[in-house]
Amino acid sequence: MATRKLTCTVTGNWQYVGQERWDKLVAEAGSEDELIANHVSREGKKIQEGKAEPAEIFQNKIPCIVTGVLCFISPERLEKKIKEGQARTENKEFNEDDVRAEYVSRVATRLRKKLANAEEEGKSFLELTAEQRTEIDEKIGEMAANGNLPSPSAPKGSKKAEVEETEETEGDIEVAVTHDEDTSTKDTIPEEIDDPLRQVQGESKKARKNRIRRERAALKKAEAI
Numbered sequence: 001m002a003t004r005k006l007t008c009t010v011t012g013n014w015q016y017v018g019q020e021r022w023d024k025l026v027a028e029a030g031s032e033d034e035l036i037a038n039h040v041s042r043e044g045k046k047i048q049e050g051k052a053e054p055a056e057i058f059q060n061k062i063p064c065i066v067t068g069v070l071c072f073i074s075p076e077r078l079e080k081k082i083k084e085g086q087a088r089t090e091n092k093e094f095n096e097d098d099v100r101a102e103y104v105s106r107v108a109t110r111l112r113k114k115l116a117n118a119e120e121e122g123k124s125f126l127e128l129t130a131e132q133r134t135e136i137d138e139k140i141g142e143m144a145a146n147g148n149l150p151s152p153s154a155p156k157g158s159k160k161a162e163v164e165e166t167e168e169t170e171g172d173i174e175v176a177v178t179h180d181e182d183t184s185t186k187d188t189i190p191e192e193i194d195d196p197l198r199q200v201q202g203e204s205k206k207a208r209k210n211r212i213r214r215e216r217a218a219l220k221k222a223e224a225i
Contacts, residue, residue: 004016004017004019004022005017005068005141006022006025006035006036006039007036007039008039008040008041008043008044009037009038009039009040009044010040010041010043010044010045010047010048011041011043011044011047013041013043013063013068013070014063014068015041015068016067016068016141016142016144016145017145018145018146025039060072060073060074060075061073062078062099062100062103063100063103064103064104064105064107064108065101065102065103065104066104066105066108066112066137066140066141066144067105067107067108067140067141067143067144067149068141068144069105069107069144069149071105071152078096078099081099081103082094082095082096082098082099085098085099085102105152106152107149107150107151107152108137108140110150111136111140111143111149111150112125112136112137112140113125115136115139115140116128116132116136119132119136120132151210
């Protein structure tokens with residue numbers, strides 16, 4: 001399924017949209033040029049209508065430059081990445097804007113590694129040619145547009161990012177907000193996990209589906225021990 005990249009003229013954020021969605025927006029705008037020049041996302045409309053402040057929309061969130069997915073990032077992690085960037089570039093002026101300009105989510109990083117190895121066995125993503133890297137990022141972007149990205153995760157033995165809530169963006173890509181959870185006791189089974197189909201107050205359909213899948217896997221693993 002073909003996808004197109006569309007940028008909000010208010011927030012500056014971009015999203016991949018499917019061809020069907022793109023055609024609908026073009027019809028509403030009158031032409032592709034009009035759509036590209038004037039597109040306003042749902043978040044942008046909230047700002048325009050005075051229903052939200054820019055700081056509220058983007059607080060503790062950062063978009064992945066590969067998928068366009070808006071991810072949660074704590075102030076502490078943002079500060080850590082700024083310091084890492086300053087050390088890596090030997091530039092003390094490296095700041096939040098620089099972090100945002102190069103941020104790649106854990107999901108995209110994992111997919112880059114997997115697809116790079118499939119392209120050239122034994123090679124890392126950065127060892128590929130510029131053309132190969134672009135092709136891989138386009139494949140990942142298309143996965144994001146079609147809602148086929150795997151769940152977020154973190155390095156084994158430290159922390160894992162778990163989907164906390166998801167929100168459909170008017171037919172565009174899914175925006176996933178994640179948080180870090182301590183998994184030092186990840187092999188233990190929480191109370192009530194013996195009933196994955198239980199109802200959890202405030203849980204969205206998407207979050208419920210993800211939780212049921214995780215808990216069933218944990219139960220299966222525990223039964224095998």
